């Protein structure tokens with residue numbers, strides 16, 4: 001194919017071969033507390049997760065899923081005491097990655113060790129550290145503890161998992177700076193929009209209102225009676241906390257949304273999201289649960305709107321941008337720090353960077369367009 005003179009060439013690039021360094025979330029810690037080994041597909045591999053029998057409730061083992069003896073699948077084994085036992089010849093592996101026992105052998109070979117991952121339970125979720133360079137876990141980079149979450153002040157987590165095929169997880173990250181897609185994809189007016197990147201964190205501050213030309217059940221944030229004030233921070237490459245104030249006809253609810261993912265292959269990932277809602281004063285538990293479930297469905301439908309775009313779009317290394325698009329290139333530079341060796345992190349990947357998108361022109365246009373849609377609908381309604 002020859003390009004017409006002056007036509008911009010869309011550079012699809014190649015998906016990176018390595019996986020990001022940082023804390024990743026395996027899911028709710030409770031999922032792994034049943035005394036059985038569990039499988040997690042990630043980083044092009046399979047990990048085994050289990051809880052050692054004698055351990056305190058927040059201690060877990062996470063190892064490469066394949067036994068170093070003859071490659072048995074540890075996720076199909078059993079938990080025996082503190083160890084995970086391989087289904088092939090019953091070698092016992094400890095949470096520290098060492099082979100502790102071979103019941104039929106006189107002794108365990110020296111240096112019988114496998115790949116292990118350090119874990120932390122935070123806000124009821126099991127996080128583990130991944131670094132292709134094999135560094136020790138950096139606890140300074142953990143997401144913060146959320147005061148009140150896990151107590152009676154908040155609902156339990158609503159937790160969902162979605163497999164995404166055919167997209168690199170950078171598509172998800174790009175959303176951090178994407179003001180305009182809130183109107184087109186999520187059916188809301190983004191009235192204010194600002195980003196701050198610094199160190200291993202990237203934040204989006206946003207306010208939005210629903211579009212009155214979309215039915216309240218159009219999904220996403222389209223409800224016209226709803227104003228959202230949102231602050232969303234990525235703590236590293238794969239784990240975001242989104243603090244939301246949802247103002248529904250003057251009734252304000254505090255919602256915390258977790259958006260995290262595990263890359264599974266070069267162009268696939270597992271998206272997980274969780275919702276917890278601060279129980280409003282004077283509301284009974286049943287009503288609160290109902291509200292939390294509704295918000296979980298709403299944000300869930302919002303993710304699916306993004307997923308549809310990702311699964312059909314092309315990857316683009318050289319997006320062609322206008323002023324209202326926000327700092328896509330700076331965000332991607334920030335994201336690159338997780339894909340290079342620590343020694344190669346450049347100052348501009350981690351420097352503080354702040355940018356506010358001027359949403360004036362966009363909202364003027366969008367309000368006219370919405371008004372026109374409403375006029376047309378009314379005319380059609382009258383005619384029909």
Ligand code: FES
Nearest residue numbers: 067070072086089
């Ligand atoms: S392959 Fe695991 S014990 Fe032999």
Ligand SMILES: [Fe+2]
Nearest residue numbers: 175181185306
């Ligand atoms: Fe989105």
